[in-house]
Amino acid sequence: MAEPVSQASFLSPVLMFCAAAVVAVPLFRRIGLGAVLGYLAAGVVIGPSVLALVDDPETVRGVAEIGVVLLLFIVGLELKPSRLVAMRHDIFGLGLAQVVATAMVLAGLTAAFSEQDKGLFVIGVAFALSATSVALQILEERGDLQASYGRRAFAVLLFQDLAIVPLLAMLPLLANTQALAGGEAMSRGLGAVAEALGAVGLTVFAGRYLLNPFFRVLAATGAREVMTAAALLVALGAAMLMEEVGLSMAMGAFLAGVLLAESNFRHQLEADIEPFRGLLLGLFFMSVGMSIDVGLVAGNARLLALAVPLLVALKIGLGAGLLRAFGSPWRDAVRAGALLAPAGEFAFVLLPVAAAVGLVTQEELQLLTALAALSMLLGPIVAKLLDQVLERVPEAEREAEAEAFAGGASNVVVIGFGRFGQVVNQVLLADGADVTVIDRNVERIRAAARFGFKVYYGDGTRLDVLRTSGAGRADLVCICVDDRATALKIVELMHVEFPQVRTYVRAYDRVHAIDLMNAEVDYQMRETFESALAFGRATLEGLGVPAERARAVVDDVRRRDVARLMMQKAEGIMGGADMLHGARERLTPEPLTAPKARTRALTAETEDLIADAGTSR
Structure with missing residues (x-):
């Protein structure tokens, strides 16, 4: 009888977490406050301070922290060296200035209004960091990830994500320097450094x-x-290795991600990790919410009512001032500053670690955690209000800002790197387009690498892979796979999930081309059509036909083919059969109908049909 009880006790908190998430997250998303706040609120409600549906938040904290580990793994995957170089001034200049200036001001205010002395550094830094998930969600909802202020805000967030790794490593060292002295401290310190360097070297190798x-x-x-399973093995294995030598699990996962940032499998790994990261990070936020003592918050309501707005306003002001000093227009500076105002996810990581090593007390931890959570509630609301006010900026200024970013390279995703895709890729690269190529043929990827091409492993029929490869942000997606069903499936996914992105598709044959036209792709071309026309033209010239005459003949065949294709789309596969040169009879003649001796000439109506078809063939 003990086994069913154990099973029920295991399933009960799992069901409770799932139920709280599916109720709170959609509700908070609907009112525009984001998923993170939904998880936090759900945690507060089901935690011991309110309904007490889960008595001990620490029972899930260990598993939930894996969400933070996987978050840093994905951050590492995004850090391609070329991207870091292009954004280096904003990342290491603006980002460093924002963290240092905000941390110093907040630490000074903490010292002025409290008796805290040991944890001033960690408190200042914890609240200087911003909510990456909240900021990126707001940018994605606005469609401003590629806007000027969006890119600069992302650069600051990227530096903060980089900074969390050394910060986590520093906290135990700060505590140890107070506990150890003399030769014992030196010997232990040297041993720890040697172990850490060895683990880092092994991970890099x-x-x-x-x-x-x-x-x-x-x-x-x-x-x-x-x-x-392999992606989880790499991320969690590196995290465990670093934990064993006294460093943070987050640092190990981050390092593993950076080492895989240039890997051909980066997009596939990110797509595989993302569902686990999202679920476990949500569980982490719920555990944070459960740890908030509602009684403590109520007892300090006056203090929090002053501290939360002050924190948000202070971070907006400091962030906007620094962005303005680094050259952003005032409107962009304010919008980016508002995105950086809420305390970040890593406040819930740094502060518990600081409490564990004795830099802050448990009562201070509870109050600071509540302050961080409430700032994440207020920050998005203030950002939305400011954005509505700034929308009244004169149109001329908006147009000037839009023109400043209109000259960037086109962003194209090419799916399929076979014979067809390789030629398409050459044309795009020749014009300087920013091209991301994915293919699921391992040998083809290896062969491309021998010629110096970067092709990522990824299955284009998976929505998560399309997202991580940037299909939703692309100007255009070229679908160059050599399988009809696969191409149609990718087209369907693109049109449902990313309807704003144009789709150019390689058609296998005539029937496939008609299917793609019915699927309303922006452009399609049969893979052998133009090459066959060029071959035919060369053959005519080889027979002594003048070049001008050969060109005219090929143009006539091309126009007739387009007209026939449009008729087939409307009438079925036999539509326009008499448009073919040399068609002396229909394949399915009507009774008592004499066969035609010559092909039908192009009428004015047919010419209009060709014009309506545009360039799609």
């Missing part, structure tokens, strides 16, 4: 020489679940 061949072998099996 594995990432540089072993991971790509490892994932290549797994990808060749075609087992999707094995790739997912």
